[in-house]
Amino acid sequence: MDVLVYDKTFEGFLSAVFYVYEYKLMDVHICKEPPTTVMFGNTIRIDTDEAKAKRVWSGLSKKLSREGLQSIYHAYLADTLQEEDTMLAYIRHALSSDRNIEKDYSHFAVLRMQRVDRMVHRERHRMKAFIRFKLTKDNIFYDGIEPDFNVIPLIREHFEKRYADQQWIIYDLRRGFGIYYNLKTVETITITFSEESQGTDSVLWMDQNESLYQTLWQQYFKSTNIASRKNMKLHIRHVPKRYWKHLTEKGFSE
DSSP states (O other): OEEEEOOSSHHHHHHHHHHHHHTTOOSEEEESSOOSOOSSSOEEEOOOOHHHHHHHHHHHHTTSOHHHHHHHHHHHHOGGGOOHHHHHHHHHHHHHOSSOOTTOTTSHHHHHHHHHHHHHHHHHHHHHHHOOOEEBTTSOEEEEEOOSSOOHHHHHHHHHHHTTTSOEEEEETTTTEEEEEOSSOEEEEOOOOOSTTOSSOOTTTBOTTHHHHHHHHHHHHHHHOOGGGOOHHHHHHHSOGGGGGGOGGGGSOO
16 A cells, blocks of 8 residues: 655645556555554655646546535545545546536445535534634734634635624634734734643733623623523534633533
8 A cells, every 4th residue: 555645735635636646546545644654555755736736626627516626625624534535535436437426425435525524514614603702912803713623714704704894813722723814814823822821711812801801791691591491402412512611601600
């Protein structure tokens, strides 16, 4: 087996796919990190080549609809699931077929890609709903998130349009990068946290009035909470507990 290691970018993955076709590889594994040991075969580092990546994407565009192409990108963003081999199988099936394969659920890769696409879409929807900005001393609204998947590229446009009149940062603490809107453009950033300010809600970051705003927000949710109509099972289904530590309103007791 040949193990192809790419640089974690989408263009890098497409470059690896180009390599597979260029050298007619059959028994191959694509990954972001090299395995600790390879009993048989070679480990090959793939250089990202945008021209080759565009050729692969152009070829797929002739075989797949916009939704089909989107499912490949979403599977890439589902980075914790390590779906590269499924993506390759899906691409091979699409390019080798003389018909559209997006509804061919008898093929394992098509079925799996649909499921992953739904998971990423659901995480994207939740992040759009669960962002809770806090005002910093620099007059920038900030929120740290820890999504299961890398959905920041999918929520970027939504927040750029919705909060176009204020500076904000959405930071993925799990992946160590975020996006910053400076009232004109959105740019990708990384932040080096000091030990004192490690985390998302450090008082060292926050504006002096932010604690008051958070308290008022918590009191509002507490006052509108009707104990007799509480359905915790349904609540957790819509707002899983893994998100609670980043939700301001969860500062009050359930």
